[in-house]
Amino acid sequence: MTPSAAPALDRWGFSTWLDHARGSGEFIKLPELDGVNDAVVSIEGRKLVNFSGIGILGWQHDPEVRKVFAATAAEYGLVVGGSRIIQGVSRPHLELEALVAEITGREKALTFATGMLANLGFVNAMSARFSFDNNAGVNNTDTVLVLDRECHWSMWKAAERFKFGRNLIMFDHNDTASLRSELEQLAGRKIVVGFEAVYSADGSMAPVAEILDLCEEFGAVSFVDDANGFMVYGNGGRRFAAEYEALRRATFLMVSFGKGVGLSGGALAGPADALDAFRFLSGTTVFTTNIQPPTAGAIVHVLRTMRRDPSIMANYLDRIDRLRERLLRIGCTINPTPTYVTSILVGPNDIAVNVRQEFIDRGYLVPMFGYPAVPKGRAVIRLLLNNRITDEQLDGFLDTLAELREKYRF
Ligand SMILES: Cc1ncc(COP(=O)(O)O)c(C=O)c1O
Known part of the structure; x- marks a missing residue:
């Protein structure tokens, strides 16, 4: 056992747990990148073809994006220098918010x-319960949050102080019958139904229109976490067009700039008064800082480019369709809904640990999702294919996958 630096800390059990996890191989060595995240990464001097990134189109490498980033940094600095509520935001943030509101068809974005x-x-x-002066204010401590059971960790974390069963309710994944039966028991309550459009781990697409129909029938506010689908779908594209048309009916939308846009940051979009109130009530606009201004400027540039030319994303999605066909031909079990999130079932954790290591030994860094991102014993390789990976690199990965599948029988 590794000696603890502070004996008082022993009671927390970190060292005992880590000793066990290191022994079982589950405490993997985390990648330490020598350079930039790209189709090939260097980890401690060794080159690996990288299937683990999430910035699918690799916009951070685009010379124009870099130019905009540098110009915005020169004009607005690297940081605003404080939280939104105290120090404010820069012009690139405001441009970004206006653009997100326009793209999502909402009154406002934050x-x-x-x-x-x-x-x-x-x-x-x-x-929240809050008032500036004790005369007028809001008291929404009676809100009931109804979440799809596969909602992202951040939603469950946010809801931690809710009482499960009383004001935090879970419905079965993508299951409108389950949602209906929960909503029937909540008549007269102040309900928020939360779900994702595209689910990160299993790659499924929510029955968006049906869930929103239920929200409307039961007078519930709807919240869709579209971290994964923003700018991948919608924008005039043919794939999942009905779902993304329906999405415009959701009361609130959350987007992340990490995946389709490939940079970093997030936004909420929805009715103007609510979003103005959120500037004070969210806490995460008050007690922490915002996106860096040059990143906000670069996001604006990427969003405008993607809107102008939807074929950029459409071509990428064609490539994903071809990848799915090849995975099925190899015999892999993949998520049935053809979103761009490709989830390859590996199964038990011990096999997943070995498969990940064998991929590394052969020169591939693959994202292996185990518990708690997926249920125990249902580990998956979760691919958000980086479009900068060449066809030859992809061939090599698929050959290796076929070989390891035979060896480990997944
Ligand atoms: C469904 C979902 N929600 C929220 C997030 C968090 O977004 P971000 O990475 O921008 O913090 C993610 C990120 O993976 C996600 O998949």
Whole structure:
């Protein structure tokens, strides 16, 4: 056992747990990148083809994006220098918020340093009790949050202080019958139904229109976490067009700039008064800082480019369709709904640990999702394919996958 630096800390059990996890191989060595995240990364001097990134189109490498980033940094600095409520925001933030509101068809949008902070802020704001002067204020401590059981960790974290079963309710994943039966028992309550459009781990697409129909029938506010689908779908594209048309009916939308846009940050979009109130009530606009101004400027540039030319994303999605066909031909079990999130079932954790290591030994860094991101014993390789990976690199990965599948029988 590793000796603890502070004996008092022994009672927390970190060292005992880590000793066990190191022994079982589950405490993996985390990648330490020598340079920039790209289709090939260097980790401690060794080159690996990188399937683990989430910035699918690799916008951070685009020379124009870099130029905009540098010019915005020169004009607005690297940071605003304080939280939104005290120090304010820069012009690039305001441009970004106007653009997100326009793209999502909402009255207003509010940016946050990350999508996770947008989710935390949303739940805080919708359940806050606050008044400036004791005369008028809001008291929404009676809010009932009804979440799809597969909602992202950040939503469950945000809801931690809710009482499960009383004002925090869970419905079965993408299951409108389950949602209906929960809503039937909540008549007269102040309800927020939260779900994702595209689910990160299993790659499924929510029955968006049906869930929103139920919200309307039961007088519930709807909140859709679209961290994964923002700018991938919608924008005139043919894939999941009906779902993304329906999404415009959701009361609130959360987006992340980490995936389709490939940079970082997040935003909430929705009715103007609510979002103005969120500037005070979310907490995550008050007690922390926002996106860096040059990143906000770069996001604006990427969003405008993607809107102008939807074929950029459409071509990427064609490539994903071809990847899915090849995975099925190899015999892999993948998520049935053809979103751009490709989830390859590996199964038990011990196999997943070995498969991940064998991929590394052969020169591939793959994202292996285990518990708690997925249920125990259902580990998956969760691919958000980086479009900068070449066809040859992809061939090599698929050959290795076929070989390891035979060896480990997944
Ligand atoms: C569904 C979902 N919500 C929220 C987040 C958090 O977004 P961000 O990475 O911008 O904090 C993620 C990120 O993976 C996500 O997949």
